[in-house]
Amino acid sequence: MTKILVVADIKQGVLKGSTSELLSKARALGAETAVVAIGSNIESLGSDLANAGSDTQYIADDASLELFSAGPFASCVVDAAKQSEADLVWFGFSETGKAVAPRVAAQLNVACASEITDVTIDGDNVEVVRPATANKLIQRIKVNTDKLVAVVRAGAFEATEGITGTENVVKLSIPETDLKAVIKEIISEAGDDIDLADANIVVSVGRGAKDQAGIDLVKELATDLEAGFGSSRALIDAGFMPHNKQVGQTGKIVAPTVYFAIGISGAIQHLAGMNGSKVIVAVNKDPEAPIFNVADYGIVGDLFEVVPILREEIKKIRS
């Protein structure tokens, strides 16, 4: 039986949705499931981890693991991978996963695949599918090693309703702190904003908003919709939006139910970060903007005129 180890995605002590998505897929494949959780003060997550669909929970809980450090984090995953004898080790889509997965693969001396969207297991043969080349190509990849470490692309797998596992906690020993890569501090930009990765609706703003006043206008739409608020690269380079809001190939990859692209022209690097969204709505002055090639609903118009009407109409239809 295939054994799959999922690396839990934990932010500020809370288990994120990607963990149950990955575990649901693992169970659907008929695999034995385990999860590894790494952090500080996370002991109480045992039942959440089981309820997310895992049958064994490897937990590394120590104050030294509070701030992310790739070396110790990788050591914990390798330890859990060995103890669980996992054939597949899966990370949810995150900067943590991208930084740690190649380390784990190198230490286990097995193949690594980034941003997979599908996996097929046929006896000993494992194949994965993933986008490449700024989403212009899809690769089908054959795995030649007996194990695979992979980062799963955001939105690739769906959580199954009513999934559950069994609580069976195994405590991991705590790795030594990496003295050659010392975390001095983490400057949080996020505040209490809705996490883009988890948001059901995402509203993103682009160059068309021009300045802070335009951005604030679009942000009000996001607030009304309780949506994650993102940005195209232009406003980040111009210093108007923080880096962690960037949606695109080089920033966050999102796949919400609805994506509003407001004043975004639709460069391929941006499209690569959002074209997995279920429904895309675009507002742009330029009828030739490439964003309209991917939008399900395109509004050709000035965002300064359209956004207030959009807010009004949404309020009306929701009441």
Added chain:
Amino acid sequence: MKILTTVKRVVDVELNIRVNDGAIVEDGLQYVINAWDENAVEASVQLKENNSAETTLVSIGGDDNADMIKKCYAMGIENGILIDDPALAKADSAIYAKVLQKVYEKGDYDLIVTGKQAQDTDSGQTGVMLAEYLGVPCVSNVVSIEVVDDQKIKVSRLGDMGTEIVELTLPAVVTVSDSINEPRLPAMRGIMMAKKKKIETMDLSALGTSIDDLNGGALQSEVVEYMQPEARQSGQKFEGAAADITAQVVNLLANEAKVL
């Protein structure tokens, strides 16, 4: 400080890429420096300008990499190494990382700077694996590099919880984001000087290794098929009075797409 910058020649993703029978159609493709590696080159040149470092780049590929290497010279890189060996025609991230390990070991470098991923594969593995093989610290997705002293650098990285400030003991590997800088356009003088500069070309044996040392060239994974992604159905585009078309779209979102 001795800096090694790795650069990859990749397909230009701005152009159309076609697939036929599971393979990429070579006809009509153009090749450029990987965009993130161009940021790595710029970061390395800035470190040289501000901290009296020596800069060397390495690339793996054929002699058609020469134009790209000359462009990096024109941007300010001082030395260039090309690893050209037919045994590397098919390679994966692990093999590239092992080849780069050999290059590093020959040169006694303090810092390796590379792009966080290559735009042809979008994998982002080689730099991190290289650090693992070397047993040196590594930070990925870096947006600033500051030299502390001969032994240490301080970098900032965009992580899941915000911007992480990390102090690294050299030697170390950093993989850079495109947010780190805006690569310079080479000046005419640099371009003229670059034309005369040599590229040190080596095969695996000149590097002191062989394909047998690289696990016989066995691939840990390999692409067996390329496909073109299904294009999104282009939807409905509305033009006209803003009030009318916006109301229409909201109505469709609620009643047709049922997502509001």
